[in-house]
Amino acid sequence: MVDTDVAVIGGGIGGLTAAHELAERGFDVTVLEATDEFGGKARSMPATPETESPPLHGEHGFRFFPAFYRHVIDTMERIPDGDGTVADNLVETDATLIASVDGPGQRAETRTPDSLRGWLEALRPAFAEDLPPEDVRFLLERLLYLLTSCDRRREEELDDVSWWSFIDAENRSPECRDRLAYATQALVALRPQLGSARTIGTIYLQLLFGQLDPTRPTEQVLNAPTSVAWIEPWLDYLERLGVDLRANTPARRLEFDGQQVTGVVLADETRVTADEYVLAVPVEVAPTFVTPELARVAPELGRIGRLETAWMNGIQFYLSEDVELTRGHQVYTDSPWALTSISQRQFWTDDEYDVGRRGPDAVEGVLSVIASDWETSGIVYRKPARECTRAEIATEIWTQLKAHLNVTGTTLSDDLLVDWFLDPAIVETDDGVENRSPLLINTVGSLRNRPPADVGVQNLTLASDYVRTNADLASMESANEAGRRAANAVLERHARRFYTPAEIWDLREPAAFEPFKQQDRIRYRLGLPHPAEVTQSVRTLTRRLGGRV
Template identity: 80%
Template sequence: MTDVAVIGGGIGGLTAAHELAVRGFDVTVFEANDRFGGKARSMPIEDDPDALQGEHGFRFFPAFYRHVVDTMERIPDGDGTVADNLVATEATLIASTTGRSRIAETRTPDTIRGWLEALRPAFAEDLPREDVRFLLERLLYLLTACESRRENELDDVSWWEFIDAENRSQEFRDRVAYTTQALVALRPQVGSARTVGTIYLQLLFGQLDPTEPTERVLNAPTNEAWIDPWVRHLETLGVDFRPNTPARRLAFDGRRVTGVELADRARVAADEFVLAVPVEVAPEFVTPDLRRAAPELGRIERLETAWMNGIQFYLATDVELTRGHQVYADSPWALTSISQRQFWTTYDLESRGPHAVEGVLSVIASDWDTPGIVHEKPARACTREEIAEEIWVQLKAHLNEPDERLTDELLVDWFLDPSLVETDGGVENRSPLLINTVGSLRNRPPADVAVRNLTLASDYVRTNADLASMESANEAGRRAANAVLERRGVRNSPVRVWDLEEPAVFVPFKRQDRIRYRLGLPHPAAVTQSLRSVTRRLGKRV
């Protein structure tokens, strides 16, 4: 028996446990894996816990991440906090096989010239002037649209259609349409204009905010820099952790959850239950009775997932590249990477790795459906060995001109996300990633569902960011904790939840648009779409 049973020890589950434990609740966390952290966790590449760490992919903290950073600031670590393990990046390399590579500064500019240089890759460099003007008009449309229009109109239009990508230059499509896909789990063709546009704006605002680093990464593998200190801190607060303890189902009497049945058939009773399992697992817990009681639970299975998985290459020599991300513009598998060693200043790499590893290149592949350049197969149709070989070749194709920076002699070993399991036809992904799609907002349930003692805490919960990320999972965990507090009559210490910030200068325009929306009038900027887009949409209405 426990006050609160948290099912799932990822970011959402740990956040809910944290917020409830500091407010005096007895919390038990049940996790199916041997480590906590969910998709953010790191894991030894060998049986030795002190071995090199591998991950599902590198961690990335843009400036608009407020919830997760606030939590990190409240986790003790040595003489400081876990937030001290965040390191600002300085530049992103946009590598190309067909033209010159470019460097986009991510440091906060301190001069007017610096601001212009920082923004030029996002807007003007190599883009036709009419495309730049059109993009600015589209962004102003978003910034002046009221929330009702965003939710009820722009969520039903793809970002690809909203920015009229098919009728713009190839440079525009390459530079703007895929900007968010390079670093976050958004697909421009299927993601909604509401969500992709909002996140695109947040990334730009982060670059303009002189008070916060544009983006940050961790100074060690995720578990060492964050998750393990977090678990230790929660244990001091009385949280009971149960790793290697998968749950099977929720017992429901028609009004409330009466228990959770574990895989070993043991049953756990609690006053409150927080379901914090991934989106692909959650529908297994939604029985017909639960679906009838809370129809929003039945819509979780309509949410879509995609593959966005990582591989780490361990190198005999550290290859720094840029002090930040690398985006491989022409890679068929939409690769991005970070050369980790320059950031892992507190991590003793040499004593852990085989053959005195000196460098770690952490790479994420976001496109698993386009044929590669070696085996001419999409990633999902390759073996694990072929995936590693293909990604290595795509990296070399981008990085070895004009100077050879990656050679086969440098490669000591590699670690591919273990959730990619080989089958007869390639690999299956046992840990896919939730992606935003047109109209998906209505399928995202709130943290507080219509079951009196059940809440949800995972990145598929409806949050301000509406994005599969650590930030959304953390916000969901906070919302779940607030729902529990409300039900238990604890109203004097709610968990803080932040709205996404946009410049106050646009507030009067949003108010005007709210009136237009209520009157059934279109947004004034709707007519800036191309003739083809306007004709197509008018044709649908007719």
């Protein structure tokens, strides 16, 4: 039996963050991780045998850090790495390629502009010239609707409206639907018909504000695979703080006496006891820990099982040449499987991670791709990814990439392909594949089913990306914020007077809109609609009646 101040169940970003915050404040922390690797979905893993040479790495999906990620960046700045910190391993991107099978594609600058012309060029993809003017005006009105809505309207009204309905996608141009509706699927693996206007709209605005903030990089990536650049130094630091990191230690259940948790029972039936327990397991695993007794005391725990997941998984293609593409993301707007990618070697410094010295001698480039739509039929086998074998998935994604990139001036030929590594969470079955690491999605009305970090049980807190956070999106940022909130709940109960709480940041929105939000708070309390809701209703009705209103 292990006795500790705090037992953290789950070694992903949320669990490691809670451990970090508490260990820095002197708590004795034990982290119980079911697998042989810490880092959850963010970790990277050997993709080639370690016995042959230093291995190449594969990932669940590439990592990127937009400007509104503040909690994760702060944590990185506090992890020593060599003569600096892990945050020094972040590299700013320059541009995103928006690729299409019908033309050369568009280049969207992501580096912070330093001139008026630069700002106009940076914002052009958000309000692209290929969209009809009436669609651009309508989008601006919708974004202003969000920006001038009070918090309660967003949480209680806009969370119950889909992004598809909110942007009136049925009555927009096909170009607008492709750009603004389906583009969200590549970002959050969430079909616009299902995702809430509150979440998708908020994140869309945050990405836009990131381009307007000259004090922060619009978007950053790591200079090596995630575990090399971040997770491994983090684990080293946590161990120096005294954290007991226990891999291959799956927990099976929580013991609960009706008021508090009294222990964690492991798979081998041994027990871990603690003063405090932090449940930091994924959303699909959490309900297995919620007994009827726990759900009666904390009803929020019982609603976790109502949350929905989707598939958003990655594959790495190892190439005989370093095909750089843009120095940033590539978004394949009309790809059936909603693909995005990053050509990674250009960001990986040889002193941190020399691709040429790893794996097969022929490998010189790494193209990391994420597929976000596993329900739509592909172009090779004419079936969705769920129904394909792993090899068919690799062939299908490679073919969709070629169909887009080979019209942009980049030649992606079969003789470049040395090997591929598909996320091992995708496991073959008799009917295709299953996903053992799905992603939480913010569906319409799901906010009411997401618990706070402090659920009202005397000594139990939650630290995972399904916890209610300001970031409000299944991501490293949300998991990190949840871990901080869990740590603060522990501090509140045990040591409030002696320790500064972990910092929590609100999402930044322009102060100029605050007076309008205050007015909307009054309107909402009075049961009145937002002024833009009336405008939308009149415009939509006019269009549907052919202008006869």
